[in-house]
Amino acid sequence: MADLLELVVSATASGCIYALVALAYLLILRPTSVINFAVGEWVATGAFIGVAVQTPLAWPGLEGPYWLALLAVPAILGVLGWLVDVLTVRPLIRRGASATSPILALLGVLVIFREGLTIVFGADPLPSPPPFGFKRIAFGPFAGVSQQFLIIAATFVLFAATWLFFERTVWGRALEAVALNRRAAALMGINLRRVTTFAFVSGAAVAGLAGLLMSPLTSAHYLMGLPLAIQGFTALVIGGVGRIEGALLGGLVLAFVEQFGARYLPIPSGLTLGFPFVLLMVFLFLRPSGLIAPREAR
Amino acid sequence: MSVLHMSRGAIAATVLLAQGAVVSAQDTIKVGVITDRVASAKFYAEPVTRGVELGAKVLNDNGGVLGKKIELIIEDDQNKPDVSAAKARKLVDDGVVAIISNTGSPATQQAQTVSLETKTLHLTPANSADTLTTQLADPYFFQTGPLASIQLATLMAYTKSRGFKEVAIVRDNSVLSQSFADSFRKGLEKAGIKIALEEVIPQGATSAIANLQKVRAAKVDAILQAGVLGPEMLQFFRAYQQLGMKEPILGSYNLSIPAYLTMAKDLMDGVVFVDAFDINKPEAKAFTQAFVKEYSEQPSSLPAYGWDGIRLIAQAVTKAGSLDKEKLREAMASTTNFVGAIGAKGTSWGFRDGKRTGFDPQGAVVRIIKDNQHGPVVYAGQN
Numbered sequence: 001m002a003d004l005l006e007l008v009v010s011a012t013a014s015g016c017i018y019a020l021v022a023l024a025y026l027l028i029l030r031p032t033s034v035i036n037f038a039v040g041e042w043v044a045t046g047a048f049i050g051v052a053v054q055t056p057l058a059w060p061g062l063e064g065p066y067w068l069a070l071l072a073v074p075a076i077l078g079v080l081g082w083l084v085d086v087l088t089v090r091p092l093i094r095r096g097a098s099a100t101s102p103i104l105a106l107l108g109v110l111v112i113f114r115e116g117l118t119i120v121f122g123a124d125p126l127p128s129p130p131p132f133g134f135k136r137i138a139f140g141p142f143a144g145v146s147q148q149f150l151i152i153a154a155t156f157v158l159f160a161a162t163w164l165f166f167e168r169t170v171w172g173r174a175l176e177a178v179a180l181n182r183r184a185a186a187l188m189g190i191n192l193r194r195v196t197t198f199a200f201v202s203g204a205a206v207a208g209l210a211g212l213l214m215s216p217l218t219s220a221h222y223l224m225g226l227p228l229a230i231q232g233f234t235a236l237v238i239g240g241v242g243r244i245e246g247a248l249l250g251g252l253v254l255a256f257v258e259q260f261g262a263r264y265l266p267i268p269s270g271l272t273l274g275f276p277f278v279l280l281m282v283f284l285f286l287r288p289s290g291l292i293a294p295r296e297a298r
Numbered sequence: 299m300s301v302l303h304m305s306r307g308a309i310a311a312t313v314l315l316a317q318g319a320v321v322s323a324q325d326t327i328k329v330g331v332i333t334d335r336v337a338s339a340k341f342y343a344e345p346v347t348r349g350v351e352l353g354a355k356v357l358n359d360n361g362g363v364l365g366k367k368i369e370l371i372i373e374d375d376q377n378k379p380d381v382s383a384a385k386a387r388k389l390v391d392d393g394v395v396a397i398i399s400n401t402g403s404p405a406t407q408q409a410q411t412v413s414l415e416t417k418t419l420h421l422t423p424a425n426s427a428d429t430l431t432t433q434l435a436d437p438y439f440f441q442t443g444p445l446a447s448i449q450l451a452t453l454m455a456y457t458k459s460r461g462f463k464e465v466a467i468v469r470d471n472s473v474l475s476q477s478f479a480d481s482f483r484k485g486l487e488k489a490g491i492k493i494a495l496e497e498v499i500p501q502g503a504t505s506a507i508a509n510l511q512k513v514r515a516a517k518v519d520a521i522l523q524a525g526v527l528g529p530e531m532l533q534f535f536r537a538y539q540q541l542g543m544k545e546p547i548l549g550s551y552n553l554s555i556p557a558y559l560t561m562a563k564d565l566m567d568g569v570v571f572v573d574a575f576d577i578n579k580p581e582a583k584a585f586t587q588a589f590v591k592e593y594s595e596q597p598s599s600l601p602a603y604g605w606d607g608i609r610l611i612a613q614a615v616t617k618a619g620s621l622d623k624e625k626l627r628e629a630m631a632s633t634t635n636f637v638g639a640i641g642a643k644g645t646s647w648g649f650r651d652g653k654r655t656g657f658d659p660q661g662a663v664v665r666i667i668k669d670n671q672h673g674p675v676v677y678a679g680q681n
Binding site for chain 2: 003006007010011013014017018118123124125127134136144145214217218219221223224226227228230231255258259260262263268269270272273
């Protein structure tokens with residue numbers, strides 16, 4: 001039983017990371033219809049910036065506190081997200097390019113970010129300092145390390161804030177309106193360019209935060225982006241692309257299947273590598289709308 | 299002055315400069331080094347190259363070889379076999395008398411095509427692939443790195459000496475890790491040790507708790523760590539600590555790469571791994587002193603491979619008494635009883651019986667990690 005509850009904590013923490021990546025996809029996809037596979041590299045960038053802020057890597061002799069990294073990572077990633085929008089997506093939309101063009105352009109952005117990280121930070125994985133150490137702590141029967149509980153708490157706060165934003169603010173309503181019907185929203189006076197900018201800035205900021213939260217467990221390394229991009233996308237498909245809650249649910253389902261499958265299924269552990277792909281195919285074939293149906297379909 | 303006169307003057311000056319360059323080149327003994335500065339072999343290639351540089355500096359400070367200074371020409375092959383061969387050819391064109399390959403084994407294998415064709419002395423002081431001297435009959439190529447089979451035999455002998463009867467193998471899904479796990483499996487089966495389970499931590503994993511819980515539930519005597527990917531190894535060690543596990547961890551020579559100590563700081567104490575370096579051996583102490591003096595830091599075992607490599611070439615040049623390629627090859631092939639910084643106490647290198655692998659089968663050791671450092675030898679040889 002102790003094993004099971006400890007695995008629940010581990011899977012929830014991993015699921016929260018997948019959920020944040022899925023949320024980054026969702027924030028961009030809903031109002032713009034653009035699938036941005038570069039979010040994985042934004043996660044990696046967030047992880048490296050977090051290390052740079054908290055260690056003497058960037059400024060020898062200076063080590064910033066964790067709260068500074070919490071401010072710096074979303075701020076810098078937001079600027080990078082804005083630049084990606086201005087330099088790649090917006091020119092394509094302006095020239096009337098096909099719907100797939102921004103997706104392909106963003107695959108190029110993925111490569112640029114990855115190579116950029118190796119040039120700036122090198123190819124070696126960098127250890128990322130955890131804000132509360134790695135002490136094993138327990139909440140009742142649930143045990144884990146402090147970073148796992150921090151990830152879970154931060155994710156739920158972020159999702160709650162995002163949900164409130166979309167459900168309770170005019171800006172959130174405007175974004176939702178664009179997601180439901182872009183043309184009608186434009187005719188109602190909603191500025192689509194601002195909406196697109198907001199989508200890329202917020203998506204990049206969330207992805208960066210995911211990297212900052214995750215890196216103490218995994219280190220910051222330039223290859224960390226692609227697996228997360230796949231897992232985050234799978235989580236999005238599982239949960240459904242229409243709702244914020246879907247991203248969270250999809251992330252948790254994926255992580256629980258991965259980790260409980262690896263622990264309890266009587267199969268060689270190497271086969272568990274295929275779980276995300278199997279789930280992706282199952283949902284795309286059998287329930288393409290995901291576990292939580294989009295608002296317009298309700 | 300006419301244009302013609304100016305041209306003649308320029309040509310004369312160029313000829314004089316070129317002659318000067320030739321004279322200058324003859325004043326040094328050029329040795330080529332192929333390393334990996336940016337790609338997957340960088341972890342170990344760069345420290346080994348650092349050892350070559352230190353060895354060359356110390357030799358030069360002591361008067362050089364045959365009265366000439368050693369001049370290193372270092373090339374980066376990015377651990378790519380095709381690039382490695384191209385770099386080897388460039389080095390030969392640059393006039394090197396020998397090439398030291400510190401990059402990955404497949405790249406070194408490819409570079410041999412050039413050393414064979416150009417009859418250039420070629421040494422790898424750190425590569426461990428068993429096939430480097432068997433796939434190509436290149437009499438100019440020599441290997442002094444501890445063969446993978448020797449390291450495996452030492453690790454298995456240690457495993458047996460500890461009385462382990464049932465073990466788990468934990469690896470990642472990289473090709474190299476699979477190769478390590480395959481070697482472990484064969485060695486364990488040969489030694490009659492049962493493999494209870496094999497766990498794979500996939501690249502990109504965010505937790506290894508499930509894997510380690512399975513290992514803990516299997517109640518094995520020890521865990522053989524065959525992972526090579528840093529972040530996934532970090533997951534392994536974190537989960538091991540988090541679950542409060544006590545099973546001994548045995549690692550491949552991959553763990554002699556110092557970068558893991560930084561990445562998994564405070565998590566690896568007590569782990570044992572195969573190496574070829576005994577810090578209490580006099581030759582290792584001499585190397586360590588020179589390294590600390592030059593770089594003001596404690597070395598890992600990796601630079602010692604390079605240090606030994608350049609000294610072995612210097613010894614061959616001294617023995618040959620000239621830079622004639624055939625004489626150099628003969629001098630290297632006749633090496634016996636070379637005691638370097640690498641190798642267990644009481645062992646030596648030598649290319650006996652026409653073999654071109656010089657590492658002593660009893661030369662590998664098992665070391666323990668203590669206080670975030672590669673610590674003392676706990677086992678040596680294969681007995």
